[in-house]
Amino acid sequence: MTRRDRLTKVRAIETVLKRDAAMNLKELATKLGLSPTTVSRALNGYPEVNEATRERVIAAAKRHNYHPNTRAIRLATGRAMAVGHVIPIATRHEIVNPVFADFIAGAGETYSRNDYDMILSVVPDEDEDATYRGLKSKGNVDGVIVHAPRMNDPRIALLREIGLPFVVHGRATGTAEPYSWLDVNNRRAFQRATEFLLDLGHSRIGLVNGLEFMDFAIRRRTGYVDALTARGITPDPGLMFSDEMTEVAGFRATQAMLTLPQPPTALLCASMISGMGARRAVESAGLVVGRDVSIIIHDDDLSYMKNGEDVPIFTATRSSVREAGRLAAEMLLALIAHPEDAPQQRLLEAELIIGQSTGPAPKA
Amino acid sequence: MTRRDRLTKVRAIETVLKRDAAMNLKELATKLGLSPTTVSRALNGYPEVNEATRERVIAAAKRHNYHPNTRAIRLATGRAMAVGHVIPIATRHEIVNPVFADFIAGAGETYSRNDYDMILSVVPDEDEDATYRGLKSKGNVDGVIVHAPRMNDPRIALLREIGLPFVVHGRATGTAEPYSWLDVNNRRAFQRATEFLLDLGHSRIGLVNGLEFMDFAIRRRTGYVDALTARGITPDPGLMFSDEMTEVAGFRATQAMLTLPQPPTALLCASMISGMGARRAVESAGLVVGRDVSIIIHDDDLSYMKNGEDVPIFTATRSSVREAGRLAAEMLLALIAHPEDAPQQRLLEAELIIGQSTGPAPKA
């Protein structure tokens, strides 16, 4: 079979497939004895169409199960009606994490309500730039959400340069120009948590932080350090750990601290998962959480990883990442609708909830 | 400002925005002194174009940073170049789970490599049907992946009816017609795990299963029951729990079993997370995992929830859900390319890896 034959065959198949294609605007217009123009306007709520006609059109559209072809709309309007989320993969697997799933779920709810598509691009680290450029120049999306910003994050300059609207989930310290972001007040959250522990009489407090090239991790450390300093305690570098927020990392950091000559009596953990690792380390050292060692975690309120139900397992700084997703998506859609507006910012406060993992400092 | 004025203004703004619009095929063709036809063919590798010309075109495309507009390609070819993943939300939050994130990451890698978009629809349970119908009739996707199948899953009949290619991640017991799926051999995995425990001398073995309207959960229970029965042990309903795969649920089920007159000496847990709940219950009962109570989990090999690194924390049946995502996506793309082909199936085997959480049954 020659190439030409094959093409011919492919086209024949495609023709067959199109036989059960959906009804389109032209057909519907013909059935109604109207022009496509009028039908289009009737369905899109334009004022220059008789109300009686509009109702007739809407009824017919429903009756014939007419759904305008998205691809045609997109070409005609020049809008993608889609938002992108780029997820770099491989070396840093920090991003494919449970937090991300819940954020996506929240954002997705907003998109669904507004008839936007959410498109996820999973790409190797080194293709990230090219991906953003492609998304823009090929016209696949109208805007993007930037995840997991780092210090001086280069993506912000890039996106501004190529003119793709964006909202950052988190902040990127070191960026000069204003940009739109939505963040949790991580500094304040960890500051309050630390103060809470200090109030309970703890003075050796360990920090099991996330990777500190991530912006939120830096802010958390700042809050922790500030609270200690304010009470006249010099932060001890031997009590500050920074690693991925995994169970194993939490375990190791805690284990290391517990073997110190002066082990901590309380811990701040960056996530529920690292908190579970910390708990394992505490318990396998024969100690009891909440009595010998107090633990406070940051709780992103993930739907499948609830910190208890009625009674929280861990005392925690809590902020729903899913709600953050919903809000960030709303900000982005607003930005897409009014690109000329000034960048918006939104800072969410975490609440401090008391669970079973904290108690007064043990008498020395 | 009248409506017309406003429209005029909007258009003016749009015109301004288009000034920095990307170069298009026609412009590129003009610059080259060729017709759009030839340029298109040159770039798409069609044979009816002189090689010298092709090279010239490719060079010019690169030089002028030409990227064909995806929206136009989609309209012209009638293909969406996109795959959908529908995630029902709200009542059953089972799906927004960590497994899902890793599966998506795997599938996304495949899509990226093949220049397909992945679109995620997060919709309320009751809109799921309408979402699939809309995806098809509005032409947003060329196919979908079906997640978390249940017994007699109605989505399969629906998708076949509307003629949207699909691959199921898992299987849906009770479906008569053949369909494409990719699954882990959950029955065999749990059977082997149970046999392993039996070999270690355990005879009271508890099951902390996922929700048993999910197909995989049923299969796991079958494997567990079969292994027991084969050794002449009658499965005890008091040792079989079924709930969401959360930490808290794992904790509760385990706690309940440990207070029985004859508590189990070993547990099978449906996930890493429920296994952690189980471990918490064991330890808070003053027992030691791997000595007093053995635990085997199913490990989906999630990137952010590693079951240890060198040495596994838990003995586990392991199967990478990310790899499953990659493979399922490949199956779907093949199906889209050859819709006339027979449905494909693929059954992956889990490996049994030995960790620190199992040991011989304690002497009674």
Next chain:
DNA sequence: GAATCGCTTCAAACCGCTTTGGATGGTTCA
């Protein structure tokens, strides 16, 4: 009674690409 106006409607252009169905000119072969 003519000019004007608002309300409806429509034909045609357009979005940016693919694909069809030639056209052109040079080769090959009888």
Next chain:
DNA sequence: TGAACCATCCAAAGCGGTTTGAAGCGATTC
């Protein structure tokens, strides 16, 4: 020498909507 045949290239017709610019027409105004 002329017909058949390639290898290349192009004009134009889609794809299925939206949007422009204009037209028809009864009602209002002067």
